[in-house]
Amino acid sequence: MRRLLKIFKVSFRSINKNRTRSLLTVLGIIIGVAAVIMTISAGEGATMQVQNQISGLGTNLLMIQTKIEHKAGINVRMGRPIDKKDFEILQKNAVWMPKISPMLAIGAQAIGPSGYKSTMVYGVAFDYFYISSRELQSGSFFTEDDVKSAKKYCVIGETIREELFPGEDPIGKQIRINKIPFTVVGLLKEEGSGGMQDMDDIILAPYTTIRNRLYGRQRGYTMIVGSALSEDHIVDAEQEATELLRESHRIKETDDDDFEIMTQIELQEITSNITGILTILMGAIASISLIVGGIGIMNIMLVSVTERTREIGTRLAIGARQSDILTQFLIEAIVLSLSGGVLGVALGVLGNQIIYKATGFFIPTAIYSIMIGFGFSALVGVAFGYFPARKAAKLNPIDALRYE
Amino acid sequence: MMPPRKVVETNKLSRVFKNGEIAVRALTDIDMVVNEGDFVAIMGASGSGKSTLLHIVGCLDRPTSGVYKLDNVLVNDLDKNQLADIRNQKIGFIFQSYNLLSRTTALENVELPLIYNRTGQFSNSKELAIKALGQVGLSDRIYHKTNELSGGEQQRVAIARALVNNPTLILADEPTGNLDSKSSFDIADLFVQLNNEGKTIVMITHELEIAQFAKRMIFLRDGSILTDKPIEKRNTKERALRALEKPYEFENDGV
Numbered sequence: 205m206r207r208l209l210k211i212f213k214v215s216f217r218s219i220n221k222n223r224t225r226s227l228l229t230v231l232g233i234i235i236g237v238a239a240v241i242m243t244i245s246a247g248e249g250a251t252m253q254v255q256n257q258i259s260g261l262g263t264n265l266l267m268i269q270t271k272i273e274h275k276a277g278i279n280v281r282m283g284r285p286i287d288k289k290d291f292e293i294l295q296k297n298a299v300w301m302p303k304i305s306p307m308l309a310i311g312a313q314a315i316g317p318s319g320y321k322s323t324m325v326y327g328v329a330f331d332y333f334y335i336s337s338r339e340l341q342s343g344s345f346f347t348e349d350d351v352k353s354a355k356k357y358c359v360i361g362e363t364i365r366e367e368l369f370p371g372e373d374p375i376g377k378q379i380r381i382n383k384i385p386f387t388v389v390g391l392l393k394e395e396g397s398g399g400m401q402d403m404d405d406i407i408l409a410p411y412t413t414i415r416n417r418l419y420g421r422q423r424g425y426t427m428i429v430g431s432a433l434s435e436d437h438i439v440d441a442e443q444e445a446t447e448l449l450r451e452s453h454r455i456k457e458t459d460d461d462d463f464e465i466m467t468q469i470e471l472q473e474i475t476s477n478i479t480g481i482l483t484i485l486m487g488a489i490a491s492i493s494l495i496v497g498g499i500g501i502m503n504i505m506l507v508s509v510t511e512r513t514r515e516i517g518t519r520l521a522i523g524a525r526q527s528d529i530l531t532q533f534l535i536e537a538i539v540l541s542l543s544g545g546v547l548g549v550a551l552g553v554l555g556n557q558i559i560y561k562a563t564g565f566f567i568p569t570a571i572y573s574i575m576i577g578f579g580f581s582a583l584v585g586v587a588f589g590y591f592p593a594r595k596a597a598k599l600n601p602i603d604a605l606r607y608e
Numbered sequence: 609m610m611p612p613r614k615v616v617e618t619n620k621l622s623r624v625f626k627n628g629e630i631a632v633r634a635l636t637d638i639d640m641v642v643n644e645g646d647f648v649a650i651m652g653a654s655g656s657g658k659s660t661l662l663h664i665v666g667c668l669d670r671p672t673s674g675v676y677k678l679d680n681v682l683v684n685d686l687d688k689n690q691l692a693d694i695r696n697q698k699i700g701f702i703f704q705s706y707n708l709l710s711r712t713t714a715l716e717n718v719e720l721p722l723i724y725n726r727t728g729q730f731s732n733s734k735e736l737a738i739k740a741l742g743q744v745g746l747s748d749r750i751y752h753k754t755n756e757l758s759g760g761e762q763q764r765v766a767i768a769r770a771l772v773n774n775p776t777l778i779l780a781d782e783p784t785g786n787l788d789s790k791s792s793f794d795i796a797d798l799f800v801q802l803n804n805e806g807k808t809i810v811m812i813t814h815e816l817e818i819a820q821f822a823k824r825m826i827f828l829r830d831g832s833i834l835t836d837k838p839i840e841k842r843n844t845k846e847r848a849l850r851a852l853e854k855p856y857e858f859e860n861d862g863v
Contacts, residue, residue, distance in 0.1 A: 206731075210723040221711055518707040521668060522721040522769070523696020525689050601668050605703065 211528060215535040222508075229504040230544035232497025233584065237548025237577040239490035242555050244573035247483025249566060254475050258468060260395060260403070262336045262431060264438050265468040266301060268294075268445060269427035271461065284453065285424025286463060293452050294428065300441035303431040305329035308414045314360075314407060315380040316368025323364060325381055325407045327414025328429075335431040343375040343390035346410055354412035359390035361404035381407065384417050438467050487573070491580060497544065498584035505537050505592035516596050517604025530597040537589020538582060545581030549574050614680070615777050615808045616642035616665055621674035623660050623831075634660040635831045637674070642777070647803040648810045649819035649839075652828035658812045659781065661828065665810060666699055666779045667691045679776045696724050700770025704782035706762045708754045708769075714741060715750045718768045725773065733772075740768040744798060760791030767798060771807075778802070780811040784818050789852055796821040797845040817848055 219226045270285050291306050298304065308327035313320060326332075330348040346357040358379070365374050374388045386409060395403035411425075432441035442465050449463055509516070516529055552574075556567040621638040624631050635657045642648055652658045663669040664676060667683055668691075676683045679698055686694065695701075700721075708717045718737035722730045730736055741750055744764040754762055763783060770778050780799070784792035796818050803809050803823070813819050820843035827835040 207723060207726070214723070217712070217716075514705075514707060515709060518701075518703070518709075519720070519724070520692070521666070521695060521701045521703075521707075522724065523692050523694075523699075523773075524724045525692040527689075528724055602663050605668075605707070 207528075208531070211532050212535055215532050215539055218508075218512075219536060219539060225504065226540060229501055230540055230547065232500040233494065233541050233544025233581050234497075234548040234551055236491070236494030236497040236584075237545050237581050238551035238555055239493050240487055240577040240580065241549060241552030241569065241573045242559075242567070243486040243490040244483055244576065245552070245556050245567045245569050246559075247479060247486055248568055248570045248573070251476060251479040251483065252566075252568065254479060255472055257403070258472050258475060260337070261468065261471075262429070263334065264432040264435050264441075265335065265471075266430045266432060266438065266441055266445065267427050267466045268430070268449070269464055269466075270424070271464050284462065286428055287424035290449060290452060290463075291425070291428055293448055294430065294445060297448055298430070298441065298444055300433050300437045300444050301430040302433060303331045303334050305332040305335055305429055306411045306425040307332070307427050307429050308411050308419055309426040310414065310418055312382045312407075312418065314364060314368060316364075316374075317377065318370055318372070319367045321364060321367040321405075323405050323407055325358075325409060325414065325418065327411035327419070328408055329411055331431075332408070332429065335429050338395070339393045340390045341393045342373070343388070345390055351410040351412055354410055354416055356384065356386045356409075356413055356417070357389045358386040358407050358409040359392060360388055360408075361392045361402075361406040362394045363402055363404040364407060365391055381409070382418055386413075432467075438469060442467055487576070494577075494580055494584055497581075498541070498588040501537055501540055501585065502588035502592060505533065505589055506595070508536075509533065509592050509596040512596075513599065513604045513607040516599050517601050517607065520599070520601035521605060526597040529599075530593045533593030533596045534586065534589050537593065538585035541581045541585030541589070542578075545578045548577060548581065552577065612643040612645070614641055615644050615646070615678070616640065616810070617675075617677045617680075618665075618671075619675040621661075621664065621671045621676055623657075623664060623669070624672045633831055635664070635671070638831075638833060640826065640833065640836070642808060642810060644776075644808050645803070645806055646808055647799065647821075647823040649822035649825045650810065650812045650828060651814060651816070651819050651825060652834075653814075655830075656828040657831040658828050660831075662779055662781055662810070662812050665777075666701060667695050692724075693726060696721060697727065697773060698776040700773065700775040700778040702763070702766050702770050702778065702780040702783045704785040706754075706759075706766045706786070708762055708765055711753055711755055713751050713753055714746060714757070714765045714768070717754065717765055718772050720769060721773045730773070736772050737768070740772040741765070743771055743802070744768045758791070759787050760794055763787065763791075763795055764798065767795070767802075771802070776808065778807055778809045780809065780813075782812055782814070784813065784815060790849070792818055793845045793848045796843070796848075800842075800844075817843055817851065821848075 268286055291304070294301065295304050305328050310325050312323065312325045314323050329351050330345065333345050345359060346355060350357050360374060368374065368379055369377065374391055377388050378385050379388060392404065430441065432438040445465055446461065450461065453462055455462065519529060553569050556569050560566050618638050618640045621635060622633070623635040624633050638661060650658045650661065660669070664671050667678065670684065678694065681694065715734070715737050718740050719733045722733035722736065738750060741747060744767050746761060746764050746768065749757060749761060754765065757765065784795050787795060799809055799811065800821055811822060819825055820839055822839060823842065824838045826833055
């Protein structure tokens with residue numbers, strides 16, 4: 205143990221003797237580790253943002269829509285569309301899903317006094333405001349009665365306001381959606397953009413109005429959205445809705461559902477899978493730079509072995525075993541790569557902070573990314589240090605002593 | 609009287625280097641005994657095999673045939689690790705070009721062999737190193753780095769390094785080859801002192817006036833021992849320095 209400690213000291217001293225070179229050697233590892241940490245953290249940050257957005261979609265959300273299958277690359281609607289009858293059955297009977305709203309989505313052109321914009325118009329019921337947990341910055345939602353009487357009211361998002369009413373208060377003003385005049389009654393609070401889609405590029409209107417005026421001859425609804433009683437009952441709500449709809453659609457016991465229910469939890473799982481794969485991929489690309497850094501270490505270690513051939517010969521002559529020399533050079537390589545690892549972690553964390561300060565994109569430095577970066581740098585040290593160390597240990601002492 | 613302890617004993621020692629098809633006989637049938645307390649100078653032209661002999665005696669190389677015993681240990685049979693350990697425990701090496709660690713203090717250089725000692729008997733390596741530096745007269749240079757020392761001082765550090773593990777045998781390979789005459793005599797004189805203190809020394813040199821500091825001279829030619837005689841009139845530092853001033857009066861009656 206004492207001997208190992210002393211060999212450690214020997215290694216440290218030789219690194220210290222060539223400070224500039226050691227630092228340059230380590231630079232590859234520093235950048236590699238920092239890159240791994242920053243990419244993984246960026247992936248984590250993106251995941252977090254997407255997850256936030258999904259939880260921002262609504263409260264204990266369930267989405268019920270017609271089953272869509274991919275056939276030869278084309279989306280094909282299977283079975284009957286989700287329609288008014290389904291909505292009424294669920295509204296009457298679903299205990300675990302007290303809030304429920306149809307949703308009719310159409311792409312439309314919205315024209316205001318100062319501009320126009322292509323956007324998505326959603327026809328929804330009053331409950332939708334609860335389900336989607338959207339809030340207003342001014343005006344009011346359209347009411348249940350407005351929906352019943354198919355009023356031409358709408359609630360718009362901030363992006364729409366910016367395009368249609370730059371610098372103006374839109375409440376009470378008219379806009380035209382596909383040439384049909386609507387009165388703006390409410391302005392939604394900003395949800396923030398970024399990530400998948402702009403949550404403020406949106407117009408909400410009573411589904412009755414949309415169906416009558418804009419939906420044309422399409423049957424059914426785009427989907428039905430509902431809110432489970434509580435987070436614990438999302439699964440119950442899903443089961444209950446499945447049973448109700450199977451009964452209503454008269455699906456035989458042995459047949460599959462002709463509709464799909466997607467819950468917020470499932471959506472989160474799917475997206476976290478996707479972003480997880482993305483994170484791994486980016487981390488893998490970043491770790492290539494670590495391998496390049498490792499090759500740099502190997503290169504310098506080989507030079508160092510050649511340069512210090514005489515020294516190695518002397519050490520062997522005065523009684524160092526091959527294993528002592530191997531240990532010494534291996535420790536040198538590992539110390540180099542580990543100090544690169546430490547500096548890389550520091551740089552990575554700092555880099556995350558700088559990106560946060562500069563762009564406002566918050567990157568949580570994932571603890572496991574630090575461990576991966578650091579562990580990988582140690583591994584690189586061993587893997588790429590071993591070859592030069594072995595070369596040093598295998599030197600013939602006589603030849604090494606004679607080496608000029 | 610007890611027979612003297614044989615530190616080095618070789619019997620029909622030969623070393624053949626094979627380089628492809630060509631075999632070079634570097635040493636042929638060397639019979640040599642070095643007793644404890646002896647001071648042997650090995651001379652010979654380059655290619656005479658003196659380095660090869662030193663390498664074998666120093667356990668850096670193994671003979672092709674013949675027997676070599678160091679301090680009654682049969683070296684022929686030892687594996688690499690055992691050779692390393694025997695070098696560490698029984699031999700002190702001194703090289704022509706000192707072979708010290710650059711930019712490292714004298715103390716750390718002298719401690720070096722003790723790092724690799726596995727017997728655990730040198731826990732006080734620092735004290736031992738300081739003592740060894742004292743033995744070579746460098747007590748005031750302990751914390752000097754090697755690049756701050758003169759050639760002669762560097763070789764003294766190397767000698768201290770060879771002494772620190774209290775070896776059975778000190779091997780010097782052209783120890784004065786890189787030094788000026790005066791420093792050379794200082795080093796040779798130091799060897800004499802150490803020998804007087806009981807150290808067994810084998811020294812390779814091609815300088816006659818240095819060889820004559822020893823007690824005994826072995827002359828090698830073409831891998832065989834040509835002569836092996838005690839030196840009757842040993843050189844001393846004073847005489848060597850005097851001879852330096854009047855080179856023509858140098859007495860060459862030792863051989």
